[in-house]
Amino acid sequence: MKKYYTRVCNFYFGSKSIQLVAKKKTLPLNGNNEISFDQIEIISRNSKKLINIKDIGKLSIFLKKKINNDIKIIIKKNKNFSNLNFRKVPNIMGVLNLTPDSFSDGGKFNKKNKALKQIKLMIKNGADIIDIGGESTRPGSITVNSFNEWKRIANIVRNFKKKFSTTVLSIDTRKSAVMKKAMDYKTDIINDVSSFNYDKKTIEVIGDRNVFKIIHHMQGTPKTMQIKPKYKNVLLDIYDFFEDKINNQLKGKKYKNKIILDPGIGFGKNLKHNLMLMNKISLFHSLGFPILIGTSRKRFISQISGKFDTNERLGGTLSSVLSTLSQGVQIFRVHDVNEVKQSILVFKKILSNLQN
DSSP, rough: OOOOOEEEEEEEEEHHHHHHHTTOOOOOOOOEEEEEEEEEEEEOOOOOOEEEGGGGGGOHHHHHHHHHHHHHHHHOOOOBBBOTTSSOOOOOEEEEEOOOOOOOTTSSOHHHHHHHHHHHHHHHTSSSSEEEEEOSTTOOOOOOHHHHHHHHHHHHHHHHHHHOTEEEEEOOOOOHHHHHHHHHHTTTEEEEETTTTTSTTTTHHHHHSEEEEEEESSSOTTTTTTTTTSSSSSSHHHHHHHHHIIIIIIOOOOTTTOOOEEOOOTOOOOOOHHHHHHHHGGOOEEEEEOOOEETTOOOHHHHHGGGGGGSSSSHHHHHHHHHHHHTTTTTTEEEHHHHHHHHHHHHHHHHHHHHH
C-alpha cells in the first residue's frame, strides 16, 4: 500500500498565531497557541500536494483518515520534563566537548576550571541544556574506549547537579558503560549519535530509566559516514528510520515515550541531503516528539559560503537556526549560545509584529 506522510507548513507566531487559533483558522503546534499552521503538504515517494487545513475534508476517505490521525499527533501537547518547557520554543542546548579532537572546539575546555567557566557562561547566556561529550564523532574520527571517555568527563558530570541543579544535563556518548555511570549523577538526556546501535547493551541500560533518549540519525559510523552517503529520499528515509526506532527499538520499555528526534545534519549526508532536511524538517512533527537539530559550525556552511567561510561559521549557524525555528523546531544544539539566543529573540519579535 502506498505510504503517505504529513508535513505541516505555513506557520504563524506570537499574538497573530493566538488570534488565528482562537478563530479556528490555524492549528497549534504541540498545543502551543503561540505557533500554529494552516497548511499541510501530503507527501509520498512519488508525489506531493500542498493544501489548506480547511480542505482536508475534501480528500479521499483513506487520505482524510490518515491526515486527521497525523494532525491529532501534531497538535498534541508535548509534556515538559526536568526544567525544560516545551511551551517555550525553542530550548537551547549548549555544547561542551571535553575532547582533544572535536571538529570545532577540541581541547579548549578540557581543564576543570575552563569547563566550569564555559558551563556558567552558556547558562548565563541562555542555555537550557548542557550537552557534555568525551569522544569526538566528527567525520573520520577514531573511537575512544569507554574508560578514557568517562575519565574525560567524570569530574564535571559528578558535580554538575550540585552546581547547576536547575539546568538539564545531557551526555553525548555511544557507550553503555558511560551512560550507566552518567545516569548515577542525575543525567536527564542520553544523546547517542549512533541511535543506540554502536553498543548493543545501551537499550538494556537506558530503556527503563527515566531519561530522555535522543534518536539521532547517522548513516555509517563517524569514520565512514561522509564517504559517498546515499539515500532513495533522505527526508522520507529518515522519517521511516525514526518510525522504526520508536515502534520497535523502544517497544515495551517503561519510558518508551521519552524521546527527542535529531535528523543528524552532517552525519552521513552531503550538502543536498542537509539542505533537504532543513527545508522540510517540519515533516517530523507528525511523529509526535520534540525535534532537535545541530547545525552549529558544520561543514555545509563552508560548502555554501565558499571564500566567505570563517572559523566559527556564526552567520551560517544563525541562518540555519532561524530557518528551522520558523518550522517549529524545539531544541537547538549550538556552540555560540549568546548569539543564537539573541538572534532567536529578535527573529521571533519581528515575526510576531510582521504578522499583526
